Amino acid sequence: xxxxxxxxxxxxxxRGAKGWSLGTLAERSAVSRSNISLIERGESSPTAVVLxxxxxxxxxxxxxxxxxxxxxxxxxxxxxxxxxxQLLWTDPASGYVRRNLxxxxxxxxxxxxxxFPAGQHVSFETGVRDAEIYQQVWVMDGAMEITVGDRSxxxxxxxxxxMKLDCPISFRNLSSRSTRYLxxxxxxxxxxxxxxx
Numbered sequence: 001x002x003x004x005x006x007x008x009x010x011x012x013x014x015r016g017a018k019g020w021s022l023g024t025l026a027e028r029s030a031v032s033r034s035n036i037s038l039i040e041r042g043e044s045s046p047t048a049v050v051l052x053x054x055x056x057x058x059x060x061x062x063x064x065x066x067x068x069x070x071x072x073x074x075x076x077x078x079x080x081x082x083x084x085x086q087l088l089w090t091d092p093a094s095g096y097v098r099r100n101l102x103x104x105x106x107x108x109x110x111x112x113x114x115x116f117p118a119g120q121h122v123s124f125e126t127g128v129r130d131a132e133i134y135q136q137v138w139v140m141d142g143a144m145e146i147t148v149g150d151r152s153x154x155x156x157x158x159x160x161x162x163m164k165l166d167c168p169i170s171f172r173n174l175s176s177r178s179t180r181y182l183x184x185x186x187x188x189x190x191x192x193x194x195x196x197x
Contacts, residue, residue, distance in 0.1 A: 003066070003089045007051070008042040010065050010110060014058045015040075048091040052124040061165065061185050063110040066100045070073045070084035079103050094120040112183040115174045123170040131189035133165040142179025145172040155181075 015025050022040075026033040031053050038044035039054075046054070046063070056061045066087050081103035090097050094117065101111040137146060138160040145154050149167040153159075163169065165185075173179050 001088050004039075004045055005042040006067075006087060007046065007065050007089075010067055011036070011054060011058070012040045018058070019134075025054070025057060029053040045092050047093040048096065048122050049093070049120065049124060052126060055123075056127055059189075061110065061131075061133050061135075061187060063100060063102075063112050063183070063185055064187075066098075068106070083196070087167050091122065094122050096120060096122065108187050108189075109114065110185045111140045112185070114181050114183060116171065116179045116181065118173055118175055118177050118179075121170065121172045124168065126165050126167060126169050131187055134162065134186045134188070135165055136160055136184045138182045138184070140182060141182045142173070142177060142181075143175050143180045144181070145174055147172075 010019060015022075020028075022033045022036055024131055025031075026036055029036075035044065035046075035050065036054070039046050039050075051062050051065055053154055055065055061120045066089065081101060087100045089100075096117060097115045101113055102109070137155070139155045139157055141157055143154065143156045145152055146163075146166075146171045147153075148161075148163045149169075153161055155161055
């Protein structure tokens with residue numbers, strides 16, 4: 001399935017589960033109604049910043065917007081994720097490439113691998129969410145600067161940074177080569193009823 005169609009279905013399902021109109025999601029996310037409509041029809045490739053605004057408004061992580069099905073059947077809840085089935089997505093604004101590593105089996109933990117191009121910058125306006133989500137970033141190769149709220153860290157290969165997704169976060173690759181890093185997310189508000197295997 002095309003990644004834009006996966007994102008489209010997931011946002012439609014999450015919005016529908018809350019009983020929100022397009023206008024309500026637009027108001028809560030500061031993303032225009034027309035842009036959300038295009039995204040939900042799979043006719044627009046949203047940027048990472050737009051996805052973060054929508055995820056924050058919907059009370060989920062950005063990684064969960066790449067889940068293939070919002071309500072998978074028990075047969076689809078495999079604990080295995082083969083590399084050929086892992087969704088790849090490229091941010092049209094920065095060119096960063098993210099791969100969702102986690103299997104479809106519901107878990108409070110999600111893993112995402114990212115390749116962040118040299119000289120690029122992405123800022124998320126992440127705010128307080130309904131869900132309590134924590135994230136750790138482990139740099140596998142390269143270096144980058146991460147700012148969480150008003151505090152910045154320079155991470156080199158092997159460094160790890162933990163944060164709660166409740167304030168603005170920015171990622172900068174100030175080096176002359178791509179940086180690869182792993183993101184581990186934990187949703188403490190996880191619905192355990194979906195974790196049956």
